Structures are given as C-alpha cells and as structure tokens.
Amino acid sequence: MSTANPTAKQSHNPKTAVILSILLAGLGQLYNRRYVKGILFIILEISFILTLGRFLNLGLWGLTTLGTMEGTDHSVVLLIYGLVSLILIAFFVTLYIINVKDAKRDALRIQKGERAPTFREAAGNVWDKGFPYFFVTPGLIMLAFIVILPLMFTVALAFTDYSQYNQPPRALLSWVGFDNFARLFFETGGAGNNIWQDTFISVFTWTIVWTVVATTLQITLGLFLALIVNDPRIKFKRLIRTILILPWAVPAFVTILVFAAMFNDRFGAINTDILAVFNLSIPWLQDPFYTRIALIMIQTWLGFPFVFALFTGILQSISKEWYEAAEVDGANRMQKFKSITLPHVLYATAPLLIMQYAGNFNNFNIIYLFNEGGPAVRGQNAGGTDILISWVYDLTFTLNQYSMAAAITIILGLIVTGFAFFQFRKTRSFKEEGNL
Template identity: 60%
Template sequence: MAADKKISQDDLLVHPKHNPKVAALLSIVPGMGQIYNKRYMKGTVLFILFAAFLVAMFDFITTGLQGLVTLGTEPRVDDSRVFLSNGILSLIFAVFFLSMYGISIQDAHKDAKRIQLGWKVPGMREGFKNSWDNSFPYIIIAPGLTLLIFVVVFPLMFMMFLAFTNLSPNNQPPRHLLEWVGFENFVNLFALDIWRNTFVNVLSWTLIWTFVATTLQIALAMFLAIIVNDPRIRFKKLIRTVFILPWAVPAFVTIIIFSALFNDNFGAINTQILIPLFGEGLPWLQNALYTRIALIMIQVWLGFPFVYALFTGVLQSISSDWYEAADIDGASRWQKFTNITFPHLMFATGPLLIMQYSFNFNNFNIIYLFNQGGPPVRNQVAGGSDILISWVYSLTFETGQIAMAAAISIILGLMVATFAFFQFRRSRSFKEEGTF
C-alpha cells in the first residue's frame, strides 16, 4: 500500500526532474535558486541586493561584532559606549540579513515544488504584479517596523547589555573601558545588604502602591458609576461631567497643586484643616508613611475618572431585561450586582483594568513630581516613596549607577510582562466564547 501511494504521488509530478533540494542548495548564493526556477529577473534582483548589502555592510558588521566582544582596547581613545552601540546595530543588521537569506532559500524551494506540480513561471509583468500584491502588507508596515526597531528595540537592547557591564560612577568611558561582568550586578543586588534591603523595601512598596491605589480607584469608580446609573438619580449629565473633570486637567498640574496642598509648612491641608481641628499638622513630606498615604489618595483622585467613564458606558449597555428577570426571581440587590452587573463590567473592561495596574506599577510622574521619591531613608539608596521606576531614574541620572539601574530595569520589565501575560490569558475578554 505504501509503495502504491508513493507511485501515485510521483505520478502527480509534471516536472519530476526539477528538484526543490537543488533549488535550495543553489540559493546558498542568493538568487541562484530563483534563476534555477527560471525566475531570472527575481534572481538577478536578489543577487544584486544581497551583494550590495554585503559590500556596504560587511566591514561595519564584522567590526561592530568584534567591538561588542572587546568593548574597546585603548582607554581615553576607544569609547565603550560607541563600541556597544555599533555592536548592537551590527546584530540587528546581521539578523536582518540572515532572515532575508533564509526567506530567499525558502522561496526558491517553494517555487521549485510548485514547478514540479505543473506551475507555470509567470512573465515579468505578471510576476511583478504578483510580488507586489503579496508583499504590499509588508511594504506598508515596513516604515513603522523600522522605526520600532531603532526607537524601541535598540534602546532596550542597549540597556540590557549595560546591565552586564561594570559601568559605574567611578568607571565612566571614555576615560575607562567597560568590561563584561556577567551577572555580577544582579548578584550584588541580592547579596550586598544595602542593595538587597533597598530593593526589597522598594519592591514591597511598589506592589502595595500598585494594588492599593489601583484597586481603590477602580472601586470608587465602580461605586460612583452604579450610583449615578440608578434611574432615581437626576441631573446625570451634570454629575458625570463633574466626575470627569479631574481627568480633563493635565495630571502634572494636579500633582503639583497637591504637592503644595500637602506641604508641611504652608499647605492648606495642614494650615486650614488639621491645625485648626487638632492643633497640629502631619509631616506629609517628611514622613514616608504619610507621603505614601498622600500619594495613594492623589492617585485615586487622578485615576478614577477614566475607569468611571468605562464603567458608565458598560452599565448603559446592560439590558434592563436582565434586572427585570432577576426581580421576578426575587434576587436581592447584592445578588443582581454579583451575578449581572459585576460580571458584565469585568468582561467588558478587564484588559483595560489590567492596564491600569501595569500603568501604576510604572507610574513615575506622580512619585517624582510630588516629592521626588522622598523623604530620604537611612541605610537605603532610595527614597521612602520611591517605586522601582523612580528608583531607576534616580540611579541613572542622579547617582550614575547606570549598570545597576539597567539590571533593575530588566527585573522590572520581566515582572510587568509576566503579570500582564498571565492576566490577559486569563481574561475572558480575550476568549472567543464565554458565558456569564
């Protein structure tokens, strides 16, 4: 049976002597496989493009990759940062060349198989039209992809490579050459007491800040949206407009205003409220605990309008028939909330709510603008209200611990990416089907 099947399959071949393996082997020299397939124009163009790329970029790629290994050989002459940048660019160009090289081989192998089955090689005009039709989506996205690579991927790779070097305030190029130190920065982050204590404290506060501030803003938005959506509430448009106003004001303006209101000496919260009532104010900017409380309250104020707008739209889309059926069944308000309102809200806004947690995890603006991550904490290299992202900023631009900041950034990125990945996977909004 197997032999019969093989014979029947061979009988389907119109040109059995045209071998796809030969086309793939010939494509080791770019374009030769296409010429073997009698696609002469395509093969010629590929050969010229690959040859031009090699002539123009070969020296840059080889020199860049070599510099990526050594990071320079002569202090005060070689700048390790330039060597690192050129090395990363060389990696990007090399990956691009190898990808196109592999695609060229696959293209020759695929066309050869089609020729075996009787496919007729199109003429020059038809071939150009087919190529344009097939490649049009890639041509459209190519500018954006190129910009993404050099604006996003390149800086990320540069930061990641720096995490494995000995760049520090006392070892700055071009006066000194950088060296690869492997995972030494990551080890120091957990082995040295000052770094370990600071990292644990900052990470703990970052997680508390993210969970408490985001959950409170979501809970407040949900409560207000449900109350305002009640049919007995009048002047809904006015109330909704008022609740949206904090979102309309630029966040940095609001944060600076609140920073003045919470000022220990002249802030209105102390001078106009707490001191008249209790005889003394609170050290909002001098005590880490009070600074954190103030930050959470400000973030709730800044964050709830957006979530409120989301919930309002979803609530208005829920059919009243659901609630009427629940009333007939004798359901209580809590049962209607837990079985109708809450599932609808989470299903429709789940991914956006997850983004709120991710945003607050990296919410640099409020931390820095309110109190620059302060107040200072003894035996720590971070302020009392610093979260990971503001600590990284401080290490980079204030103390020059760039390599350590890069190591922390990698850990930070992995945490956010892992959290977002698993939460999005579990979100019912990203499933094709779901039932309430």
C-alpha cells in the same frame, strides 16, 4: 496509460538549487534559469558585503570585546555598533532564507514540468501577493531601529559594569554576566550588608503596595459613585456627573503640584488650616509613612473620575429586565449587585481595569512631582516613596548607575509583561467569540 508530464525534468535537482543558493544568493535562481531574479540576488548580496562588511566586522568585534584601548575605544559606541550589526545580520539572514526557499520552490516546479512564469508575470504575482508586505516593511525597519534597538541596548547594558566610576572612553566597560542581578537579590556585601538588596526589597514592596492599594481604591470609589448616581432615585444626575468628572478635566501634573503645596509641612493648607483646628501637625513630606498615605489619597482623587465615567456608561447598558426578573425571584439589592451588576461591569471593563493597575505600577509622574520620591531613607539609595520606575530615573540621571538601572528596568518590564499577559489570557474579553 502513462500520466507522466512530458515537460518534467527529473534530472533537475532541487537540492542542487538549495546548495547553490546557500553558497551565493542567486546561484540557485541561475540554475533554475531565472536569470533576472538570480542577478538581482547576486547584486544584493555583493552590495551588502561590500558596503556593510567592514561595519559588521567592527560591530561584532566591539560587541564581544567592548574595546581594548582605554581613552580611545568608546565601549558604549562599540556596543551600539554591535547591536546595529546584529539587526542588519538578521535582515540579511531573512533575505537569504527567502532566496533559498525561492530557489527550491522554482526547482520543484521545473522538476514537475510546470511552466515557469516570465519575469513580468513573477513581478505582478509578487506585487499582488506581497502588496501588504511592501507597505509594512518600512515600518518594520523603523521599528527595529527605534524600538527594538533601544530595548536591546538596555538589556545589554544590564550585563556590563557601566557606572559613575567606570565611564567610557576614560575607562572600558566589561561584561559582568548576572552580577548586577545578583546584587539585587543576594547579599553580596561584607557582613551581610548589601545596600542594593535592601533598597530593592524596600522599593519593590512599596511598588506592589502602591499599585494594589491606590488602584483598588480608585476603582472602588469610581464604582461606588457610579452605582449611587445610576440609582433611579437620584435627581440632577447630569450635574452630579459633571462635578465628579471635573478632576479628570484638570491636567494631572497641575493637580499634583497643587496637592504638593497643600501637603507641605510648614505652610500647606492641610496642616495650617484643617489639622490646626485639632492641634495636629502631620509631617507629610518628612515621614515616609505619611507621604505614602498622601500619595495614595492623591492618586485615588486623580484616578476615580475615569473609572466613574467608564462604569457609568456600562451600568446604563444593563437591561432593566434582568433586575425585574431577579426581583420576581426574590433577590435583594446585594444579590442583584453580586449576580448581575458586578459580573457585567467586570466583564466589559476588565482589560481597562488591568491597564489601570499596569499604569499605576509605572506611574512616575505623581511620585516624582509630589516629593521626588522622598523623603530620604538611611541605608538606601532610593527615597522612601520611590517606586521601581522612579528609582530607575534616579539611578540613571542622578547617581549614574547605568548598568544597575538597566537591570532593574528588565525586571520591571518582565513583571509588567508577565502580569498583563496572564491577566489578558484569563480575561474573557480577549477570547474569540466562538470560544466564550
């Protein structure tokens, strides 16, 4: 007994529908007798070509050449046009792929003899299944032009020669490949002299030291104070907690400016009122070593209240029965801390602690507000306390070294992204519940 579907059309070839859809969006749908859908795809493609064809042509030409006539062609504008063209092409290619897959899917249904849905049924099916996508699509479009486009522009700028002495439209930009990155990592100057490499090594080293030391100190101090306040022998806990959280209530920029005045070499309270008792005067704002110490102390003061509040809540959630069981087993205070308190606290707060490190790695406010990254260092184009993010700011708004700033920004982003990704992957808090 034959089981073949009597309405099946073996002569209807899905490959033909795919080829027609590739040649012109909508032809495959017309081949499948889905006339309304086919006409809509054809109108969409023709409209895209007629309205954006000239813009895409200009954008792709500008992206590859960055202009050919000095004083007339603006390389930055052409670069932006090119990147916008790439985004528009990406959207068009996505719709084109949807068109091809739709034509193939309908052709397979016709070949198997399945009943093709009417236009109203198809529209209702698309609305039911694609309801989330209809609301997500406007956000994705805005994301592409508000977030992705600036990122693409920064990446592209890092491979050009855009600087103070080479600015459009007076001059045209050129693609220089990885030359900007080579100037940061290799000695490209004469007689082994490369100000970019020397500055990058110095700033990068200080950024790592700043991130590790300042963040570790604020976490350590917050945990230490939380353990003390959580001790059952301590009285007036509410008052103590309120006092310890007060630094968090004051806006950070206000605190930084107050400390900048207090650490002033000439009239600051640290030198004139405190150290003067011991006949000492420390050049807090003139010597990079002392400026860095002051910055670390200020960041510890600014950061510990949040960590203290975080740890305080976690410590109160630890069951007292665990400590009682440990005492029965003969564990001392240090053993209970290492085996119960610390693992529980780190397990619950690891993602937030990681973000503390990432935040301090890019902590522009304290570096700039305290001493604008100073003091100056001979032989470098960055201050003695500049971290990567503040150095990028100076290169962009003071020195006008746009391409080098973009290159450093890419390196900065890769470091933060790689560190965060690795740590989050290793953090149990971000694993599925069944995979712990």
